[in-house]
Ligand SMILES: [Zn+2]
């Protein structure tokens with residue numbers, strides 16, 4: 001979305017109006033707070049008079065009172081580190097993530113048990129710490145940290161500039177107070193960010209508590225998520241209320257149909273009454289029966305082909321089917337019943353590549369299916385079973401919706417966008433493609449094809465080139481030369497595309513450098529990559545798109 005509105009929308013709009021309501025509103029870059037300016041010596045008592053002590057975990061009554069800041073005074077000898085981050089536009093606290101790194105001999109902190117269970121470090125502000133991160137639902141936290149020298153950075157996913165709070169000496173007796181503003185620099189008006197494959201405590205193979213899962217997504221700027229535990233579905237609404245995040249994140253009830261031998265399939269949204277363990281069982285004799293059953297019990301459900309090339313277990317459908325992207329042949333005929341394909345499964349960064357194929361390999365294989373006429377939309381999800389080394393929301397998706405306010409978006413808006421294939425995936429840049437003014441998923445009239453692509457990325461996200469690909473061939477390799485302005489790199493390209501037949505046309509970004517250590521701690525560095533779904537060009541204007549075949553060029 002472009003900026004928070006929600007129920008406090010009137011105030012937000014008034015503020016926006018004063019600042020100018022134009023489409024792009026990158027303001028001060030927000031990183032100009034030098035280390036010294038960012039540290040305010042605490043000289044007032046630190047108390048939290050307004051939040052009742054009995055606000056329990058998971059309690060729907062425990063929502064944080066928004067109009068009563070709990071960080072307002074500080075104790076003279078408070079050893080805790082105090083953090084206060086506000087939205088540069090609205091001035092209020094917002095979900096964000098603090099990364100703490102030890103420097104000059106100080107070790108990184110490690111909060112929580114392993115990386116599936118963070119620890120509540122500030123109950124009043126619902127701040128949860130895990131690994132070297134503190135996740136803050138409203139930009140505030142007060143917590144203990146061993147003495148040392150630390151670098152503090154704050155992030156909020158891929159639409160915000162990074163806030164560098166500098167390097168601070170913490171003597172362990174009197175904690176520093178770190179303040180700053182986060183600035184949204186990327187304009188995604190009309191779209192929401194979404195994650196369609198995450199696990200939590202209900203899964204047999206995951207221990208992340210529900211409220212920690214919700215918070216871990218919200219601090220990455222994820223606005224819509226489908227919970228997809230293995231053959232089971234929890235209720236995430238109490239967790240969202242407990243964190244006070246109703247205006248920031250929308251939950252869809254979902255499931256990962258775990259049919260080893262056939263594959264794993266995301267199914268969302270599910271009606272309230274559907275119990276995946278009972279209604280979406282996977283003891284059917286074949287794949288079609290499994291998918292048919294899902295559509296019967298959950299009309300309108302999106303069926304997503306998860307990690308199609310995971311080979312460690314018999315759970316990758318394309319691998320099991322023996323699909324060869326070079327010849328287009330397979331041992332079993334590929335099903336065309338999927339709405340979406342997870343071409344990037346973030347879990348792959350923690351697996352050897354022979355276990356869970358590299359994203360480029362999966363994208364290329366998906367392109368081979370496009371050659372054959374398959375139309376499932378590409379999506380990217382984390383498949384996170386963790387909090388840190390398999391960071392949730394990396395990658396995620398952008399969808400065109402009628403109302404991009406996460407407090408107002410509905411399941412139906414999300415499924416409509418996915419069915420229209422109007423979706424792009426990203427771990428960094430925000431990429432928008434039009435061909436002859438048509439959006440991804442649409443049919444564009446030929447024979448001329450004029451490509452218009454715009455890329456935006458916060459300055460801290462690596463970005464080198466944008467590729468235009470038609471019928472599996474790279475038609476243009478466009479170098480991003482724009483210099484960052486107010487924390488944003490933004491460039492637009494227009495070019496004609498010489499075609500000789502009907503073609504699918506899409507765009508993707510490349511970057512040599514990976515993302516930095518604020519993102520998470522996967523075993524291999526997280527690449528910066530964005531990919532759109534294709535616009536289909538009807539070159540011969542016969543009113544329909546004809547796929548080129550496995551070897552057919554553009
Ligand atoms: Zn799976």
Ligand SMILES: [Zn+2]
Pocket residue numbers: 197199256383
């Ligand atoms: Zn999974």
